[in-house]
Amino acid sequence: xxxxxxxxxxxxxxxxxxxxxxxxxxxxxxxxxxxxxxxxxxxxxxxxxxxxxxxxxxxxxxxxxxxxxxxxxxxxxxxxxxxxxxxxxxxxxxxxxxxxxxxxxxxxxxxxxxxxxxxxxxxxxxxxxxxxxxxxxxxxxxxxxxxxxxxxxxxxxxxxxxxxxxxxxxxxxxxxxxxxxxxxxxxxxxxxxxxxxxxxxxxxxxxxxxxxxxxxxxxxxxxxxxxxxxxxxxxxxxxxxxxxxxxxxxxxxxxxxxxxxxxxxxxxxxxxxxxxxxxxxxxxxxxxxxxxxxxxxxxxxxxxxxxxxxxxxxxxxxxxxx
Amino acid sequence: xxxxxxxxxxxxxxxxxxxxxxxxxxxxxxxxxxxxxxxxxxxxxxxxxxxxxxxxxxxxxxxxxxxxxxxxxxxxxxxxxxxxxxxxxxxxxxxxxxxxxxxxxxxxxxxxxxxxxxxxxxxxxxxxxxxxxxxxxxxxxxxxxxxxxxxxxxxxxxxxxxxxxxxxxxxxxxxxxxxxxxxxxxxxxxxxxxxxxxxxxxxxxxxxxxxxxxxxxxxxxxxxxxxxxxxxxxxxxxxxxxxxxxxxxxxxxxxxxxxxxxxxxxxxxxxxxxxxxxxxxxxxxxxxxxxxxxxxxxxxxxxxxxxxxxxxxxxxxxxxxxxxxxxxxxxxxxxx
Ligand SMILES: Cc1ncc(C[n+]2csc(CCOP(=O)(O)OP(=O)(O)O)c2C)c(N)n1
Ligand SMILES: [Mg+2]
Numbered sequence: 125x126x127x128x129x130x131x132x133x134x135x136x137x138x139x140x141x142x143x144x145x146x147x148x149x150x151x152x153x154x155x156x157x158x159x160x161x162x163x164x165x166x167x168x169x170x171x172x173x174x175x176x177x178x179x180x181x182x183x184x185x186x187x188x189x190x191x192x193x194x195x196x197x198x199x200x201x202x203x204x205x206x207x208x209x210x211x212x213x214x215x216x217x218x219x220x221x222x223x224x225x226x227x228x229x230x231x232x233x234x235x236x237x238x239x240x241x242x243x244x245x246x247x248x249x250x251x252x253x254x255x256x257x258x259x260x261x262x263x264x265x266x267x268x269x270x271x272x273x274x275x276x277x278x279x280x281x282x283x284x285x286x287x288x289x290x291x292x293x294x295x296x297x298x299x300x301x302x303x304x305x306x307x308x309x310x311x312x313x314x315x316x317x318x319x320x321x322x323x324x325x326x327x328x329x330x331x332x333x334x335x336x337x338x339x340x341x342x343x344x345x346x347x348x349x350x351x352x353x354x355x356x357x358x359x360x361x362x363x364x365x366x367x368x369x370x371x372x373x374x375x376x377x378x379x380x381x382x383x384x385x386x387x388x389x390x391x392x393x394x395x396x397x398x399x400x401x402x403x404x405x406x407x408x409x410x411x412x413x414x415x416x417x418x419x420x421x422x423x424x425x426x427x428x429x430x431x432x433x434x435x436x437x438x439x440x441x442x443x444x445x446x
Numbered sequence: 447x448x449x450x451x452x453x454x455x456x457x458x459x460x461x462x463x464x465x466x467x468x469x470x471x472x473x474x475x476x477x478x479x480x481x482x483x484x485x486x487x488x489x490x491x492x493x494x495x496x497x498x499x500x501x502x503x504x505x506x507x508x509x510x511x512x513x514x515x516x517x518x519x520x521x522x523x524x525x526x527x528x529x530x531x532x533x534x535x536x537x538x539x540x541x542x543x544x545x546x547x548x549x550x551x552x553x554x555x556x557x558x559x560x561x562x563x564x565x566x567x568x569x570x571x572x573x574x575x576x577x578x579x580x581x582x583x584x585x586x587x588x589x590x591x592x593x594x595x596x597x598x599x600x601x602x603x604x605x606x607x608x609x610x611x612x613x614x615x616x617x618x619x620x621x622x623x624x625x626x627x628x629x630x631x632x633x634x635x636x637x638x639x640x641x642x643x644x645x646x647x648x649x650x651x652x653x654x655x656x657x658x659x660x661x662x663x664x665x666x667x668x669x670x671x672x673x674x675x676x677x678x679x680x681x682x683x684x685x686x687x688x689x690x691x692x693x694x695x696x697x698x699x700x701x702x703x704x705x706x707x708x709x710x711x712x713x714x715x716x717x718x719x720x721x722x723x724x725x726x727x728x729x730x731x732x733x734x735x736x737x738x739x740x741x742x743x744x745x746x747x748x749x750x751x752x753x754x755x756x757x758x759x760x761x762x763x764x765x766x767x768x769x770x771x772x773x774x775x776x777x778x779x780x781x782x
Contacts, residue, residue: 159757221583222756225756237584274545302493308482309481435760437760438755442751
């Protein structure tokens with residue numbers, strides 16, 4: 125597997141963008157200015173980017189309540205995302221959706237989702253449309269360990285299997301669904317075997333390792349594009365913040381997050397790999413970091429200054445015609 | 447008697463019923479929390495903390511934290527209920543009924559009738575509903591009209607901490623499936639709530655306030671808003687009766703009709719989407735049964751026919767509020 129300098133720079137930039145975006149939202153949420161429920165993706169960046177780098181304009185993704193990373197991975201405008209999170213008129217969904225529902229259908233990003241297990245059936249439909257219309261498109265369903273026990277997810281896997289749809293099922297196992305451990309909740313304790321039961325090949329990878337995710341995602345999506353039918357990937361890692369902002373995380377053993385951040389962080393790991401291998405230089409990466417911090421500062425300032433939706437927006441967009 | 451929050455009132459109701467009746471069990475996602483995790487057990491006590499403290503008292507043999515498999519555990523609650531247990535299952539947000547509707551609508555609701563009266567399904571589904579928390583379209587709906595529509599289900603919607611405790615205890619003791627609606631924006635509301643166990647019967651409305659000019663029927667959180675509107679209207683010498691039906695199924699039609707016979711004017715305040723909601727149902731009932739007592743058209747205060755928006759500016763326009771209720775009541779009173 126050979127990644128060009130551009131690919132590596134792109135991968136780092138996008139992962140870093142997610143990280144800085146999420147850490148900033150975390151900070152701003154604490155000030156009370158961000159409304160509603162917010163679920164942060166920090167710690168899981170390698171999944172969104174390792175997978176989305178295999179995708180192009182004809183491909184689709186479905187996401188979850190923890191959707192910011194997937195949005196950035198699929199190319200959603202970061203400024204529009206931040207405005208959406210603040211509930212502004214020119215947010216990506218006009219302020220009508222918020223963090224849990226950011227979408228940009230024009231980019232193939234079919235929505236973050238407030239319903240656990242809401243995405244996988246939609247991915248089947250997107251894949252079916254791509255297959256029927258012969259666009260060559262693939263649909264990726266990102267879902268969590270909790271969602272892996274939802275009937276809709278399991279039905280979607282069977283559905284994709286019997287129709288041999290171009291769907292990539294990506295299980296993002298961050299160890300918890302709210303406060304419930306995935307070691308407990310996933311009966312059989314072997315997601316890859318579960319997928320195989322549906323006739324869907326898959327493997328397990330370390331989600332702290334961008335290169336492992338990238339390789340596995342590339343192989344799976346190549347197989348899908350060659351007509352190999354649905355594929356599965358089990359990615360293991362942890363989330364750095366609470367289930368949602370405001371979660372005290374007392375169900376986690378003390379030090380769990382610190383340990384992951386210090387020793388297993390996907391960004392540190394990436395940096396070490398590319399600098400020690402002479403692929404990218406520390407100062408180039410530092411410059412990316414500075415640029416991203418500036419970019420996110422600006423998106424937050426713009427979002428704060430942006431206008432809220434007009435009152436007349438309340439009753440628009442319910443139907444095309446009525 | 448002491449001041450208790452809606453959350454505490456529910457907690458006390460569930461605790462007292464679990465103490466009284468060993469067949470009462472609880473099921474739901476993170477209703478204790480920390481299942482299989484290495485940190486604190488009972489870490490959540492459900493998403494808003496209403497069942498916190500029950501796990502240490504009753505243990506995992508009676509408090510079932512579940513995987514995110516609503517069809518399975520809501521259905522299992524129904525299956526356990528026809529076999530000697532009294533499950534209280536939490537469907538975290540009522541919006542999620544979308545993934546387990548069959549077990550509620552086609553299974554538990556139908557058993558008694560379909561089986562010729564030979565099955566009893568004493569299950570309570572407690573569920574969060576309502577707008578106001580910027581939770582957007584998939585976490586803010588009311589949906590109680592959907593359940594009110596289904597024969598075989600009872601639908602309970604408490605309007606205060608006092609009501610919540612008494613109605614929850616009665617719901618657990620009731621022998622039919624009960625969908626118990628908890629407004630998420632009312633969890634911190636406080637009220638005088640007796641320490642001891644008490645019940646409030648299902649199907650008996652509460653007349654929160656009496657006045658001779660107009661009858662306001664309000665559901666859930668709208669009761670509080672209607673009382674506020676009525677207090678403001680009293681200063682303009684408009685006297686309102688405020689009726690809280692407490693349950694939309696069964697519906698205490700007698701109390702509503704009796705009041706309308708006295709006032710001749712009716713305003714219904716319903717936070718649910720305006721088509722085929724409880725307001726339209728009560729309106730039709732009154733138009734049919736009390737046409738001659740009406741001095742003015744029946745009016746409904748509801749949100750518009752749209753999903754619940756995220757942005758605060760829009761959500762505040764969406765949810766009925768005391769000022770809107772007041773304005774509509776004034777119009778009704780002035781009608782000639
Ligand atoms: C159908 C449904 N059930 C329950 C919830 C409440 N809920 C939101 S996120 C969540 C946990 C999801 O866990 P997981 O799938 O592992 O995703 P993670 O939060 O870890 O990213 C739950 C129970 C929901 N939104 N939808
Ligand atoms: Mg998870």
